[in-house]
Every structure is written in C-alpha cells, then in structure tokens.
Amino acid sequence: MRLVLLFxxxxxLGLAFESAIPHLVSFHALIPxxxxxxxxxxxxxxxxxxxxMLAFAMGYATDALAGSHPGLNAFMxxxxxxxSYEISTRLMVANAMVGAMVVFFGxxxxxxxTVALADGFSALSDTGSMLGGLTIEAGVSAIAAxxxxxxxxxxxxxxxxxxxxxRE
Amino acid sequence: MRGxxxxxxxxxLTSGALLIISLHLISxxxxxxxxxxxxxxxxxxxxxxxxxxxTRLTEGASSIAKDYLDLLHVREENARxxxxxxxxxxDRARLAELEVENRHLGELLELKDVLGAKAVAANVIGSxxxxxxxxxxxxxxxxxxxxxGMAVLANQGVVGKIIAISPHAxxxxxxxxxxxxxxxxxxxxxARGIVAGLVDDGLILKYADRSxxxxxxxxxxxxxxxxxxxxGLLVGTIKxxxxxxxxxxxxxRIDPAVDFGQLEQVLIVTQPPPHLDDAGKx
Numbered sequence: 151m152r153l154v155l156l157f158x159x160x161x162x163l164g165l166a167f168e169s170a171i172p173h174l175v176s177f178h179a180l181i182p183x184x185x186x187x188x189x190x191x192x193x194x195x196x197x198x199x200x201x202x203m204l205a206f207a208m209g210y211a212t213d214a215l216a217g218s219h220p221g222l223n224a225f226m227x228x229x230x231x232x233x234s235y236e237i238s239t240r241l242m243v244a245n246a247m248v249g250a251m252v253v254f255f256g257x258x259x260x261x262x263x264t265v266a267l268a269d270g271f272s273a274l275s276d277t278g279s280m281l282g283g284l285t286i287e288a289g290v291s292a293i294a295a296x297x298x299x300x301x302x303x304x305x306x307x308x309x310x311x312x313x314x315x316x317r318e
Numbered sequence: 319m320r321g322x323x324x325x326x327x328x329x330x331l332t333s334g335a336l337l338i339i340s341l342h343l344i345s346x347x348x349x350x351x352x353x354x355x356x357x358x359x360x361x362x363x364x365x366x367x368x369x370x371x372x373t374r375l376t377e378g379a380s381s382i383a384k385d386y387l388d389l390l391h392v393r394e395e396n397a398r399x400x401x402x403x404x405x406x407x408x409d410r411a412r413l414a415e416l417e418v419e420n421r422h423l424g425e426l427l428e429l430k431d432v433l434g435a436k437a438v439a440a441n442v443i444g445s446x447x448x449x450x451x452x453x454x455x456x457x458x459x460x461x462x463x464x465x466x467g468m469a470v471l472a473n474q475g476v477v478g479k480i481i482a483i484s485p486h487a488x489x490x491x492x493x494x495x496x497x498x499x500x501x502x503x504x505x506x507x508x509a510r511g512i513v514a515g516l517v518d519d520g521l522i523l524k525y526a527d528r529s530x531x532x533x534x535x536x537x538x539x540x541x542x543x544x545x546x547x548x549x550g551l552l553v554g555t556i557k558x559x560x561x562x563x564x565x566x567x568x569x570x571r572i573d574p575a576v577d578f579g580q581l582e583q584v585l586i587v588t589q590p591p592p593h594l595d596d597a598g599k600x
Contacts, residue, residue, distance in 0.1 A: 162368055163368065165447050166365055166368035166369040166372045166444075168448070169365070169372075169444035169445060169447045170372035170373040170443075171372075172445045172446075172449070178449035181449070183448070185447075197329055198328065199328045199329065199331075199332040201329075202329055202332040202333045203336065206336040206340070209340070210357060210358065210361070211361040211365070212447055212448065213358060214358040214359070214361035214365070214482065214489075215361070215362065215369075215447040215455065215489070216446045216448040216450070217446070217448060217451040217453070218451055218481060218491050218497040219347070220343055220344075220347070220355070220358055221340045221343025222344055223448070225337060228333050228337050228340060229337070231333060232329075232330070235329055235333075264450050268496075268497065269496060269497075269517060273496075276516065276517045276518050277517060277518065278518070279519070280517070287449075
C-alpha cells in the first residue's frame with residue numbers, strides 16, 4: 151500500500167510537470183519522460199504482481215493526459231515494466247547506470263510503439279523527422295533517471311520500503 | 319504455494335493479462351460514460367489542479383527570474399528602490415497579463431456573437447504529457463456544461479474537439495493531431511476534402527480530387543458536414559499543392575490559422591448554431 155501511495159504521488163507530480171512545462175519550454179524533447187523512469191524503477195527493484203499492476207495504472211493515468219487512444223500508454227508502460235523486470239532478474243547488478251540505459255531505450259521504443267499501435271506499422275515510415283527529438287528526449291530522460299532513482303530511494307527509505315529487489 | 323508455477327511466474331502472468339486488457343482497450347476504444355472511462359476521468363480530475371498549480375508556479379518562477387536579471391543591471395540603486403521597482407514591475411506584468419487575457423476573452427466573446435451559438439470560454443492549463451499526440455488540457459469540465467465531442471475554437475479559427483472530460487477539466491484533440499479529421503472546403507473553388515493531421519507535424523487536405531482547382535494561398539474553412547464544427551470557420555491557408563504523385567488525389571498541405579502553442583483561452587461551442595443542422599443539405 152505504501153508503495154502504491156508513493157508511486158501515485160510521484161506519478162501525479164510527474165504528469166503535472168510533463169503537462170505544465172511545455173508552456174515554458176517550446177522544445178518538448180528537453181522534457182524528461184518521468185513516467186518511464188518511475189516504471190523502470192518499479193521493474194528493476196520491485197518484483198511482484200502489484201508493481202506490474204502499478205505500472206499499468208501509471209500508463210493508464212498517462213492516457214488520461216496524453217494521446218487519443220486510451221490503453222496505449224498502459225500497454226507501453228506494462229511492456230517497459232516487463233523488460234526492466236527481465237533485465238533485473240538476469241543481471242547481477244541493477245544500478246542507476248543500467249536503469250538509465252533501460253530508460254533511454256524505453257523512451258524510444260515506447261514512442262515508436264505508440265505510433266505503430268495507433269496508426270499502424272506503416273506510419274513508422276513517417277517518423278523520420280521525430281527521431282532526432284526522440285533521441286534527445288531519451289538522452290535527457292536517461293540523464294535525469296539517476297536523480298529520480300535517488301529521490302525514489304530516499305522516499306522509499308522514509309516510507310520503510312525496500313530499496314533493492316529481492317533475488318528470487 | 320510459493321513454489322508453484324503460478325507463484326513463480328506471477329509477474330509475467332500478471333503483466334501478460336494487463337497487456338491483453340490494454341490491447342482490448344485500444345481496439346474497442348473507451349467512450350465517455352463507459353466504465354473504463356471512469357478511472358481516466360478520475361486521473362484527469364486529480365492531476366488537473368496539480369497541473370494548474372505547476373503552470374502558475376512555473377510562470378511565477380519565470381517572472382521572478384526575469385525580474386532578478388533586470389535588477390542585476392541596476393546595482394547602484396539602493397535596496398528600497400529595487401524592491402519598489404520589483405513590486406511595480408510585478409504589478410505592471412500582472413496588469414499587462416490581465417489586459418491580454420481581457421483582450422483574448424473580448425475576442426472570444428465577439429466570435430461567440432458572430433457564431434450565434436451557445437459557447438463558454440475556458441483557460442488552457444496544459445498540453446499533451448507525452449508530446450506524441452497534440453492535445454490540450456482545459457480548466458473546465460462537465461460541471462461547466464462541457465461534453466465530449468464539442469467543438470473548440472479560438473478567435474483565429476478552429477482548434478479541435480473535446481475527447482475526454484472530468485467534472486473540472488477536459489482534454490482537446492487538436493486538428494493537427496494525426497488522429498484528427500474534419501470536413502472542410504476551399505472557400506474560393508468550393509473543392510471539398512478532409513482536413514487531417516500528420517504524424518510528423520502539419521496539416522493536410524485529404525481526398526481532394528485531382529481535377530479540383532486548389533491553389534496556394536486559398537482559404538480552407540469548415541463545411542459543417544461533420545456535425546461538430548459550425549460551417550465557415552477558418553481552418554488555414556493552402557501552403558503547397560502537389561499534383562505530380564501517383565494516386566487519385568492531390569497532395570495538399572495547409573498552414574493552420576491557429577498557433578496551437580500560444581493558446582491561452584479558447585471557446586467551446588456547447589450548443590451549435592441552428593444553421594449547422596442545415597449544413598448537410600449543401
């Protein structure tokens with residue numbers, strides 16, 4: 151329950167930030183994708199059915215503020231969670247560097263996946279002009295990820311939650 | 319229990335089930351009023367006040383930063399004068415902001431009178447959280463009389479339509495989003511087509527026949543045939559016409575009349591004008 155409340159608070163703040171900042175920063179690529187960072191942290195450090203449902207809920211919350219097809223971000227965030235979880239179970243260490251790499255590729259893959267699911271795979275051929283901005287957004291998100299992970303770790307310690315995943 | 323197949327694979331099994339639910343939501347769509355739309359509406363309702371607070375906070379921080387930079391250039395002035403200057407500047411900025419807002423609302427009011435439709439004004443408090451789609455968040459919702467599907471306008475022209483709603487907030491799908499489509503026509507040649515957005519940004523006129531006389535600089539307006547946008551509203555001007563490609567239709571790009579990045583207030587048509595009902599007879 152504490153994990154759900156903690157991530158719910160971070161999600162509300164993250165979504166409000168991502169939605170409000172474009173009014174100041176006209177180049178959207180400079181705004182990190184905070185929700186993917188949160189989902190990657192869940193996948194790397196919290197293994198269970200509840201964190202998977204939390205990742206889905208965070209995606210569905212994103213659907214409320216972005217895009218025109220409800221379920222798209224929920225799908226993508228669940229995918230990012232599965233990949234993060236699989237990486238975490240196969241690697242000996244799941245530190246901030248690994249998390250940043252997963253965030254980088256997660257941002258690009260989820261954006262292209264969103265376009266493919268919403269408009270069909272043929273629409274991917276029209277995404278050439280998006281890729282530059284998308285790579286910058288992925289880079290900014292990867293740079294921001296370790297800071298968000300440490301903020302989450304500090305919040306989890308305060309809430310008495312485990313900071314690292316239990317090895318299964 | 320802990321050693322069982324279900325327990326060992328609980329993460330993947332749960333995630334798989336959630337992926338199937340997501341795909342079901344994507345394929346069937348969620349309509350306002352559906353059970354599945356309630357969490358979405360609740361999220362929008364929860365996040366919109368925080369969003370509005372963030373917007374005010376960031377605008378305030380930006381204003382303070384600007385004031386501070388100005389003050390660095392007048393170091394020789396004493397502290398009292400600097401504080402006074404900052405206060406006067408802050409008041410002036412606030413008054414200027416009110417003046418701009420007043421002007422925008424006045425223009426929207428004029429547009430409302432011209433339309434002859436019932437409409438309400440709303441403030442824009444946010445934009446698409448992912449940046450992949452082109453949507454806006456408004457600080458008005460169903461408690462202000464808004465409903466999904468209503469047309470959203472600015473004094474420069476058509477903005478989009480409401481796609482999601484909660485009691486005190488709503489989301490607008492802009493006309494340049496790649497999932498948006500509206501019926502429009504060339505005001506000079508009367509050539510009709512569907513105005514749609516593109517994935518890589520921009521607006522096009524689809525299904526315009528090759529024999530049609532469409533020229534650069536022509537004005538595109540709404541036809542009213544889609545039953546959402548009143549007839550004759552400005553959509554944009556023709557930026558380019560491509561006749562060389564294969565296929566039956568022209569490749570027409572439109573320069574939108576509205577600068578979607580600069581929108582602060584919009585007008586929502588809550589009850590279309592009576593002549594919208596007659597538009598289909600054209």
